[in-house]
Structures are given as C-alpha cells and as structure tokens.
Amino acid sequence: MKDQSEADVVVIGGGIIGCMAARYLVEAGRRVTILERSAIAAGASAGNAGILAFPEIVPIPAPGITWKAPGWLLGPLGPLAIRPAYAARLAPWLWHFWQASSRASFERGLKVQAAMMRLAVAEYETVRKDARLASFIVNTGTLDLYDSEKSFAAAAPGWARKREAGFDFHRVGRSEIARLQPGLATQFEHAIYSEDGLQVSDPAGFTRALAESLREDGATITIGEAAAIEPTDAGARIRLADGSVLEARTVVVACGAWSKTLAKSLGEAVPLDTERGYNTTLPATAFPLKRQLYFNDHSFVVTPLKAGIRVGGAVEFGGLDLPANFKRAEALLTLAKRFLPGLETEGGERWMGFRPSMPDCLPVIDRSKAAPNVLYAFGHGHLGLTQSAATGRLIAELAGQQKPSVNLENLRFDRFSGR
Ligand SMILES: Cc1cc2nc3c(=O)[nH]c(=O)nc-3n(C[C@H](O)[C@H](O)[C@H](O)COP(=O)(O)OP(=O)(O)OC[C@H]3O[C@@H](n4cnc5c(N)ncnc54)[C@H](O)[C@@H]3O)c2cc1C
Incomplete structure (x- = not known):
C-alpha cells in the first residue's frame, strides 16, 4: 500500500x-x-x-450471578467455559465483571x-x-422459551424491566407455543412471544x-x-x-x-476480552423453522437465516489465539435436536466467532x-x-x-x- x-x-x-x-x-x-x-x-x-x-437491556453481570456462574461451568460443554490455558489471563476481566454485578x-x-x-x-x-439494505431486515417474531415454571419466574423481573423500557411482548402457554413453532418438544409450557422481533x-x-x-x-x-x-x-x-x-x-x-x-x-x-461463540448452520431444509427461538435455560438460539438454520450461542473464554473446540458446536446441536426432535443435524457448517466483550x-x-x-x-x-x-x-x-x-x-x- x-x-x-x-x-x-x-x-x-x-x-x-x-x-x-x-x-x-x-x-x-x-x-x-x-x-x-x-x-x-x-x-x-x-x-x-x-x-x-x-x-436485551438487562446486563449479564447482575446481582447474584457469581453464585450461578460456577454451576454453568460444571459441564465441559455447558453454556459457559473457561479454557484452562487462558484462566490466569482472564482474572482481571472477571474481577471487573464481578464488580459490575x-x-x-x-x-x-x-x-x-x-x-x-x-x-x-x-x-x-x-x-x-x-x-x-431494507430486504435484509425481516420480522419473524421471537419466541423466548423456558424449561420450567421456576426458570420462567426467575426471568420475570427482567421481562418487567423490558416492559418498563417500552418493549412489547406477551406470555404464551403450551398450545400457543405449539402454534407459533410446530415441532417443538412438548416440555415447553412457558414462553414469551415478541411479535415485533x-x-x-x-x-x-x-x-x-x-x-x-x-x-x-x-x-x-x-x-x-x-x-x-x-x-x-x-x-x-x-x-x-x-x-x-x-x-x-x-x-x-x-x-x-x-x-x-x-x-x-x-x-x-482497555479490559477488552473475547467471549467466543460457536454455531452450526444447517441446510434450510433441516427443520420448518418459523421464527427465532431462544432456549433461555441453555443459552443458545436457533434462527432461520438465508444461509439455513443457525444453531448457536454459549460463551467460551479462551482468548484470540487458542484453537476452536468445535465439540461445543456439536453439543449445541445435540441440545437443539432434543428440543426440536425433527431437526436434521447432518450437513451443517460450523463456525466460531469472537465477541468483543467488556466486563x-x-x-x-x-x-x-x-x-x-x-x-x-x-x-x-x-x-x-x-x-x-x-x-x-x-x-x-x-x-x-x-x-x-x-x-x-x-x-x-x-x-x-x-x-
Ligand atoms: C456466536 C455469536 C452470535 C452472535 N449473535 C448476535 C446476534 O444475534 N445479534 C447481535 O446483535 N449480535 C450478535 N453477536 C455479536 C456480534 O456479532 C458482534 O458484537 C459484532 O459482530 C461485533 O462487530 P465488530 O465490527 O465490532 O467486530 P468484527 O465483526 O469482529 O469486526 C472487526 C473487524 O476488524 C478487522 N480487524 C481486526 N484487527 C484489525 C487491524 N489491526 N487492522 C485492520 N483490520 C482489523 C477484522 O478483520 C474484522 O473484520 C454474536 C456473536 C457471536 C460470536
């Protein structure tokens, strides 16, 4: 140049x-x-x-999160992971995160x-x-799913804050969930539907x-x-x-x-670090997905995109240089299959991205x-x-x-x- x-x-x-x-x-x-x-x-x-x-106005570092986070870290492929080789370097970021909670x-x-x-x-x-650019922005609506009455109740204060901030949504039960997204496992009894999503x-x-x-x-x-x-x-x-x-x-x-x-x-x-996230993009024929689905108790989402059906999320702290661990993407696919039993999990393309994250x-x-x-x-x-x-x-x-x-x-x- x-x-x-x-x-x-x-x-x-x-x-x-x-x-x-x-x-x-x-x-x-x-x-x-x-x-x-x-x-x-x-x-x-x-x-x-x-x-x-x-x-999504409710900050992740919230009062009480330090008691919940160790539980998320338990499974090696759970929603949150810290690569052992990176743990020491992450300590200052975690300290600020704790303060922010x-x-x-x-x-x-x-x-x-x-x-x-x-x-x-x-x-x-x-x-x-x-x-x-207009044609890229589409309104599919968002369905936020919760596994249990308990987790739904735990999320309620956050939804109340979103409503106070002017966002519109409503609670839906089992039959409405099945109508909004046919083919979901029947375990979901509680969800929030945001029609404007x-x-x-x-x-x-x-x-x-x-x-x-x-x-x-x-x-x-x-x-x-x-x-x-x-x-x-x-x-x-x-x-x-x-x-x-x-x-x-x-x-x-x-x-x-x-x-x-x-x-x-x-x-x-600047205490900037990265929360690495993983996903798999399956062919569009993998599932008749009608809208974006948040599986809130498992920290992953499934979205219908032009490229296909993207299943991804979770957080891994491992810096910018360690190699990707695509077992994390596979673990999310396994979960998605459990909740969308008809999902064809073959033929996907895996990806890892670096979220730029402040504490x-x-x-x-x-x-x-x-x-x-x-x-x-x-x-x-x-x-x-x-x-x-x-x-x-x-x-x-x-x-x-x-x-x-x-x-x-x-x-x-x-x-x-x-x-
Ligand atoms: C799995 C996953 C799912 C996500 N889902 C969502 C979502 O649904 N909605 C949402 O709002 N956000 C989502 N995010 C977050 C979102 O993707 C990021 O916050 C956003 O893309 C950050 O954009 P950016 O331009 O800051 O960084 P990047 O997109 O990473 O772009 C940085 C660019 O800078 C270039 N660059 C780096 N260093 C240099 C240099 N020295 N000189 C010149 N160029 C350089 C890089 O090549 C890169 O192109 C998700 C992230 C992940 C990982």
Whole structure:
C-alpha cells in the first residue's frame, strides 16, 4: 500500500461496527476510508445469529450471578467455559465483571442499555429506508422459551424491566407455543412471544451490502492491517503491519475483539476480552423453522437465516489465539435436536466467532485521551449487530463535535481505571 497523507477519516475494521460508523460519517459529508486487514465481515459480524435484540437491556453481570456462574461451568460443554490455558489471563476481566454485578452498577448498566436500544431502534428504522439494505431486515417474531415454571419466574423481573423500557411482548402457554413453532418438544409450557422481533436474514451479506453501498456513496475500502496509532498535530498516524503509514484527520478504531492492541499503542489500557461463540448452520431444509427461538435455560438460539438454520450461542473464554473446540458446536446441536426432535443435524457448517466483550457488557464509544482525533467503537459483546447503527450515529456525532444522542459517560474506555 502506498502512503495516503490526504485521508480525511480512516475507520479501522470492516465489521458491522466499522461499516455502520462509516455509513454515518459518509452521511455527515466526510471522506471515509475503511481499512480492513482481511475482508469485509471477516470477524464476528459474519456468522452471528442475526438477531436485532433490541429488548436485551438487562446486563449479564447482575446481582447474584457469581453464585450461578460456577454451576454453568460444571459441564465441559455447558453454556459457559473457561479454557484452562487462558484462566490466569482472564482474572482481571472477571474481577471487573464481578464488580459490575453490584446492584448499583447493574441499575446503571440497564439504564445505559435502554438508552442505547432506544437509539438502536430509531437508527435501524433509517437503515430500513435504504433500498439497498431494507430486504435484509425481516420480522419473524421471537419466541423466548423456558424449561420450567421456576426458570420462567426467575426471568420475570427482567421481562418487567423490558416492559418498563417500552418493549412489547406477551406470555404464551403450551398450545400457543405449539402454534407459533410446530415441532417443538412438548416440555415447553412457558414462553414469551415478541411479535415485533426483527432479524437480519444474512448477517455477512448485510455487512457486505452495507460496505458496497458505502463504496457507491464515495467511501474507499482498503486492505491493510493497522499495527499502531500515534497522534499528530492534524489528526493521527496509522502504522501498518507492512511498514506503510496512513495519516488522517480522524481515525475510528472498530476492530472488534482485536481493538485492544491499537488502544494500547496509544498508551490506553482497555479490559477488552473475547467471549467466543460457536454455531452450526444447517441446510434450510433441516427443520420448518418459523421464527427465532431462544432456549433461555441453555443459552443458545436457533434462527432461520438465508444461509439455513443457525444453531448457536454459549460463551467460551479462551482468548484470540487458542484453537476452536468445535465439540461445543456439536453439543449445541445435540441440545437443539432434543428440543426440536425433527431437526436434521447432518450437513451443517460450523463456525466460531469472537465477541468483543467488556466486563460490564457495555460497549466503548469514546474519544482517545492520548489522541483526541482517534475515536473508539468496540466492545459490543453479544449485541454488536443490534447496536451497530446506534454506534454509527454516536461516532459521527463525536467526530462532528456534536452533543451525542446518548450520554457516553458510562461508555468511556477508561471507566474501569478507577478514576
Ligand atoms: C456466536 C455469536 C452470535 C452472535 N449473535 C448476535 C446476534 O444475534 N445479534 C447481535 O446483535 N449480535 C450478535 N453477536 C455479536 C456480534 O456479532 C458482534 O458484537 C459484532 O459482530 C461485533 O462487530 P465488530 O465490527 O465490532 O467486530 P468484527 O465483526 O469482529 O469486526 C472487526 C473487524 O476488524 C478487522 N480487524 C481486526 N484487527 C484489525 C487491524 N489491526 N487492522 C485492520 N483490520 C482489523 C477484522 O478483520 C474484522 O473484520 C454474536 C456473536 C457471536 C460470536
């Protein structure tokens, strides 16, 4: 790559967050280059479940979670796993996670997520008005299933908070569940149905179509790996792994789970880690799936996508370098077969993705202190697709020195530094 000292904005990372940030920056009249090391939608944005999970405002670190989590860790292929080789490195993240589960942090996190989701709903409406993207967003409705009266009752306070935040849904019983999704095992007596439930029919295709629409609107997509960033008088300088240099007035770091290294190159420590998730995409003929199904007591989802039926979820802490353990994807398929007895489990394609996760499960949307023309947009964990358009709006507001639509105080990169 040759030097391009004229760049206006460089967005590093061509996942859904980087592409949405680019979308709003282009709309604001900026000349945008997306710098992606591999290909558009090369990371978590390629294989996620495609759910626009707007009602998911209840933070995962909740009071009492530290008593529940050890139980989830018991089975080697259960909903939560820590790879032994990674356990020591995870300790600081877990410490912050535990702190985030205090009542005060939980309540604060819930308010922040509710504000983010309100913006997410509004901004996705604008995305739906773009004819190049509209067809990717479909309304299938969401069925949240619970194994027992006890687990349904335990989830009730969370649903009450979602209702307070303005989300609409209703409780359904056995016969309604069977109508909403024929072929489910009869054990499910309690569920919540959200008729408005939206999803993206093809997460990778959506991100690529978005990138293509940006190209049509004048953005440039460049392949190259950012290795470090440093401040300059006029903006920031990006040093690439191939030795070349790129200068820009504004730089956006949107490298998902890989963003930490670039923040570190500016001397800014961020406790970002990755919650690895697994899935299998089965042929569309594997099951007559009508809508997205959340199996809440087992931490996995089944979604009908253009590519087929995607069965996935769970969380594995193992960093960015350890090899995938696809037994986890198989374990989820086995569970799915138990709950959808007619599911054909042959012929699937397995995938592992790196959720970019902060300990309080809130993203980082902020301005670097070391280099004020560098903006951070990463750490969206389980909700990056859902919050991508909202993040794009907020990044464009930060870049334009406007008042952000959401108070960003709790999304600061240094919120764990004890300032
Ligand atoms: C199994 C699973 C299911 C999920 N389901 C959902 C869901 O249903 N709904 C939802 O809202 N969210 C879901 N998520 C979360 C969502 O996928 C992520 O939060 C989101 O994709 C993160 O987007 P991103 O752009 O930040 O990161 P990524 O998509 O990982 O993109 C980062 C990009 O940066 C590039 N990059 C990295 N380092 C550099 C560098 N140094 N220089 C240049 N480029 C670089 C990478 O190649 C990559 O393309 C799921 C995640 C997983 C793993």
